[in-house]
Amino acid sequence: MSRHDDARREGLSRRAFLRGAAGSGGGLVLALWFGPRLVARPFSSVEGAAEFAPNAFLRIDGDGGVTLLAKHDEMGQGIHTGLAIVVAEELEIDVAAIDVVPAPSGPAYRHSLYGVQGTGGSTSTWTSFDQMRQAGAVARTMLVAAAAAEWGVDAAECSARDGKVVRRDGSAERSYGSLAAAAAARPVPAEVALKDRSEFRRIGRSTPRVDSPAKVRGTAVFSLDQRRPGMLVAMVERPPTFGGSVKKLDPDAALRVPGVRRVVEVESGVAVVADGFWAAKKGREALVVEWNGGLGASIDTARLRREYTRLAERPGRVVRSDGDFEAAAADADELFEAIYEVPFQAHAPMEPLSCMVELKADGGAHVVTGSQFLGIDHPAAAAALGVDPSRVTFENSFLGGGFGRRANPKADFTVEAIRVAQAVADLGVPVKTVWTREDDLKGGWYRPMFVNGVAGAVKDGKLVGWRHRIVGQSIAVGTAFEGAMLEDGVDSTSVEGAADMPHGVPNLRVELSTVSLAVPVQWWRSVGHSNTAFAKECFLDECAERVGKDGYEFRRELLRGHGRLLAVLDRAAEEAGWTDPPPAGVGRGISVHESFKGFAAHVVEASVEDGRPRVRRIVCAIDCGLVVNPDQVVSQMQGAAIFALSSALSSEITFTDGRVDQGNFDDFPIVRLHEAPPVDVHIVDTGGEMGGIGEVGVPGVAPALCAALHQVTGRRIRRLPVGDQLRS
Amino acid sequence: MPIETTINGTAVRVESTPDTPLLWVLRDELGLVGTKFGCGRALCGACTVHVDGRAVRACAFPIRYAAGKEIRTVESIEETEVGRAVVEAWVGEEVVQCGWCQPGQCMSAVALLKEKPAPTDDDVDAAMSGNLCRCGTYTRIRKAIRGAARALADREENR
Numbered sequence: 082m083s084r085h086d087d088a089r090r091e092g093l094s095r096r097a098f099l100r101g102a103a104g105s106g107g108g109l110v111l112a113l114w115f116g117p118r119l120v121a122r123p124f125s126s127v128e129g130a131a132e133f134a135p136n137a138f139l140r141i142d143g144d145g146g147v148t149l150l151a152k153h154d155e156m157g158q159g160i161h162t163g164l165a166i167v168v169a170e171e172l173e174i175d176v177a178a179i180d181v182v183p184a185p186s187g188p189a190y191r192h193s194l195y196g197v198q199g200t201g202g203s204t205s206t207w208t209s210f211d212q213m214r215q216a217g218a219v220a221r222t223m224l225v226a227a228a229a230a231e232w233g234v235d236a237a238e239c240s241a242r243d244g245k246v247v248r249r250d251g252s253a254e255r256s257y258g259s260l261a262a263a264a265a266a267r268p269v270p271a272e273v274a275l276k277d278r279s280e281f282r283r284i285g286r287s288t289p290r291v292d293s294p295a296k297v298r299g300t301a302v303f304s305l306d307q308r309r310p311g312m313l314v315a316m317v318e319r320p321p322t323f324g325g326s327v328k329k330l331d332p333d334a335a336l337r338v339p340g341v342r343r344v345v346e347v348e349s350g351v352a353v354v355a356d357g358f359w360a361a362k363k364g365r366e367a368l369v370v371e372w373n374g375g376l377g378a379s380i381d382t383a384r385l386r387r388e389y390t391r392l393a394e395r396p397g398r399v400v401r402s403d404g405d406f407e408a409a410a411a412d413a414d415e416l417f418e419a420i421y422e423v424p425f426q427a428h429a430p431m432e433p434l435s436c437m438v439e440l441k442a443d444g445g446a447h448v449v450t451g452s453q454f455l456g457i458d459h460p461a462a463a464a465a466l467g468v469d470p471s472r473v474t475f476e477n478s479f480l481g482g483g484f485g486r487r488a489n490p491k492a493d494f495t496v497e498a499i500r501v502a503q504a505v506a507d508l509g510v511p512v513k514t515v516w517t518r519e520d521d522l523k524g525g526w527y528r529p530m531f532v533n534g535v536a537g538a539v540k541d542g543k544l545v546g547w548r549h550r551i552v553g554q555s556i557a558v559g560t561a562f563e564g565a566m567l568e569d570g571v572d573s574t575s576v577e578g579a580a581d582m583p584h585g586v587p588n589l590r591v592e593l594s595t596v597s598l599a600v601p602v603q604w605w606r607s608v609g610h611s612n613t614a615f616a617k618e619c620f621l622d623e624c625a626e627r628v629g630k631d632g633y634e635f636r637r638e639l640l641r642g643h644g645r646l647l648a649v650l651d652r653a654a655e656e657a658g659w660t661d662p663p664p665a666g667v668g669r670g671i672s673v674h675e676s677f678k679g680f681a682a683h684v685v686e687a688s689v690e691d692g693r694p695r696v697r698r699i700v701c702a703i704d705c706g707l708v709v710n711p712d713q714v715v716s717q718m719q720g721a722a723i724f725a726l727s728s729a730l731s732s733e734i735t736f737t738d739g740r741v742d743q744g745n746f747d748d749f750p751i752v753r754l755h756e757a758p759p760v761d762v763h764i765v766d767t768g769g770e771m772g773g774i775g776e777v778g779v780p781g782v783a784p785a786l787c788a789a790l791h792q793v794t795g796r797r798i799r800r801l802p803v804g805d806q807l808r809s
Numbered sequence: 810m811p812i813e814t815t816i817n818g819t820a821v822r823v824e825s826t827p828d829t830p831l832l833w834v835l836r837d838e839l840g841l842v843g844t845k846f847g848c849g850r851a852l853c854g855a856c857t858v859h860v861d862g863r864a865v866r867a868c869a870f871p872i873r874y875a876a877g878k879e880i881r882t883v884e885s886i887e888e889t890e891v892g893r894a895v896v897e898a899w900v901g902e903e904v905v906q907c908g909w910c911q912p913g914q915c916m917s918a919v920a921l922l923k924e925k926p927a928p929t930d931d932d933v934d935a936a937m938s939g940n941l942c943r944c945g946t947y948t949r950i951r952k953a954i955r956g957a958a959r960a961l962a963d964r965e966e967n968r
Contacts, residue, residue, distance in 0.1 A: 128957055157944045289900070293903065293904075296912075298912075299844070305846065308842070356837075358836070430943060431847050431907065431909040431944075433847070479908065480909070481908070518848045688926050714907065720906055720945035722942075727943075746848050751941060753937050753941060754937045754940065754951070755934035755947065757945070
């Protein structure tokens with residue numbers, strides 16, 4: 082247990098309610114002002130001078146406390162623990178002895194690959210692995226050097242172990258804390274020796290998460306939990322259609338709601354600023370606003386589907402062309418086509434978005450939020466304030482789910498919160514802008530809707546031609562990433578998983594038609610793969626059926642030479658008992674897909690009851706290279722399967738007359754416990770490069786599910802979610 | 810009219826408007842932010858607390874109904890044996906991912922185990938299907954509940 086757990090416990094034991102005089106004003110009660118510290122622990126401050134700070138990531142205090150400033154954001158994927166394990170391996174200290182806190186915004190914490198501070202693309206572990214080892218090794222080397230100097234011996238005569246430096250002859254030992262001051266005075270070594278992988282004692286072993294106890298007890302602080310004395314809560318009424326704007330506003334009724342302080346117009350809508358969440362919500366409900374419709378006022382899902390499908394029937398921009406698909410098609414024994422569709426999809430993290438802004442006298446601000454993308458939020462906040470970024474400080478929290486939503490390319494929820502704070506700057510208090518679930522689901526920034534036109538050509542019992550046309554919006558156009566993500570007008574994330582298809586089809590063509598639409602879109606766990614893998618793997622099953630082959634065998638043949646894909650495919654098939662027939666009434670489907678440098682295969686078993694799919698079991702095999710924390714890889718794959726099932730079975734965002742049809746978990750249903758199948762995960766290590774984990778478990782679930790449903794019903798599901806399609 | 814209620818064993822007087830959901834009294838007025846907000850319509854269970862021992866969604870429970878009641882939040886979960894067993898099982902099974910829903914999950918699990926110390930799978934389904942987890946930790950939640958039930962039964966046996 083870390084020393085901050087003790088502080089937390091102390092805080093809890095001091096918690097006491099006093100019966101007392103009623104508080105004053107605004108419905109505020111009560112008894113006693115509970116400072117947030119008494120009930121919930123904000124991350125410990127990293128501002129104070131530590132005795133020993135060998136680099137931007139580590140702080141070692143004289144009392145022995147070791148703090149790791151995590152450059153990646155903890156949104157459930159276990160990265161705080163993962164980074165701590167890697168550091169601990171080289172620092173030679175117990176993982177549980179490390180207090181992990183989110184790094185502030187700063188150049189030292191830039192993503193090693195992307196160049197901006199952030200967490201996404203399933204890259205945290207493999208891109209920070211060597212850097213974290215280095216950070217731990219530098220600290221260890223300096224601590225050892227300090228002890229050696231003190232004992233007047235060569236450093237080679239000392240070693241580090243369990244938070245201590247010991248003399249090899251056993252004659253002396255010193256704790257890291259007692260060496261901190263002396264170590265700080267030593268030069269930082271330019272080069273340090275890293276352990277050989279065969280010496281790893283912590284990397285590769287299942288290690289308890291460092292954040293579990295606080296999260297279970299409710300003492301972990303998330304963005305929405307952040308409080309400051311005098312803080313007000315704001316809620317923004319946004320236009321009901323994308324691109325809309327305020328035509329006429331009558332704030333009077335809202336202002337009469339007890340606890341409402343202000344009603345102000347901001348870029349994104351109308352903000353109601355109040356003493357707390359409930360007053361803000363009631364105030365917002367009392368607003369009378371007339372809206373201009375804007376560009377998105379006529380968006381309609383049924384019409385979009387028709388238009389996208391029409392585009393999928395026509396050639397798009399060629400992204401890849403092997404051989405000659407047209408010639409192969411003309412020469413084929415059989416040419417067949419299908420349309421595959423996926424809807425707009427919301428991330429719906431369990432913790433709705435929020436961002437607190439405290440304006441400073443110098444024109445800057447302190448911003449407290451839950452972000453996957455401080456590297457974008459920070460400059461965007463500074464730009465909104467019209468100040469140099471050095472005047473803006475950021476404090477990150479635990480993220481109650483992210484799935485991509487908290488890495489907004491335009492820093493939407495951060496900039497909006499700045500605007501709200503600016504509009505009520507004269508009040509001189511921190512303002513936390515909060516989102517409701519309805520705001521979250523109706524607020525845009527979805528995974529784009531896609532339509533895929535896929536065609537296959539068979540000759541002499543072999544798949545000789547494949548054409549995949551993709552129609553949808555680009556998530557990069559109009560963002561700061563347009564330059565980096567677009568090549569020759571093609572957004573690589575629109576075609577990932579299709580353009581890099583490894584299957585040995587001699588005549589292969591991938592085309593893209595990019596649509597422009599007023600719906601704001603962004604990355605959603607597994608990004609383009611969530612669409613392309615569905616179309617690709619489902620259509621492969623259609624091809625297998627045409628050539629009379631089993632889905633597993635058919636894939637094995639097409640993937641000849643792709644060792645890592647074959648390894649996970651074989652493992653999943655074996656663990657699922659592919660060659661044994663499934664129980665009566667149960668169908669079984671299989672898929673295999675590479676994404677984010679990770680390789681995953683899924684077998685899904687499902688039946689149909691009253692026209693509704695019932696998923697019985699999911700077996701998954703994953704190869705992500707060297708594994709840091711096996712149990713968390715399993716956890717991620719289990720969670721990814723359930724996340725993927727929600728979007729495969731039931732959740733979607735649709736539009737009628739420009740308005741989003743869904744608003745909460747009743748009409749945006751996600752998988753509940755009684756619907757959740759067991760997910761068996763098997764880690765495969767083929768000795769390949771380290772790769773991604775968090776998103777890798779998503780793409781293959783929907784196609785394997787649809788193959789299973791086809792086996793029991795004889796029907797192809799070509800549009801997600803499955804919903805009621807099997808009822809009719 | 811102030812509303813008198815008991816929260817985690819301590820008498821409290823609340824002056825919020827009577828329609829204010831208990832959730833916002835806990836979070837905004839008392840600073841008890843362990844109880845989470847997820848939907849505002851009793852659809853997700855993130856705000857689950859106990860009112861007179863029963864699992865209740867605090868986001869849809871107007872504070873006026875709390876008058877004279879005994880309310881327990883996650884902040885006092887470890888004050889009972891069942892609560893301690895649930896926390897221990899949750900940590901031991903590594904259930905947590907993002908963690909936002911977990912206090913609510915644990916409060917539902919505690920209410921279930923207090924009523925049914927040896928729940929069947931159907932009991933678990935019925936008690937827990939109102940608690941959503943977007944991270945998809947359900948397999949481990951099920952395991953943790955079984956583990957907590959077993960641990961409590963073992964303790965009972967050794968008494």
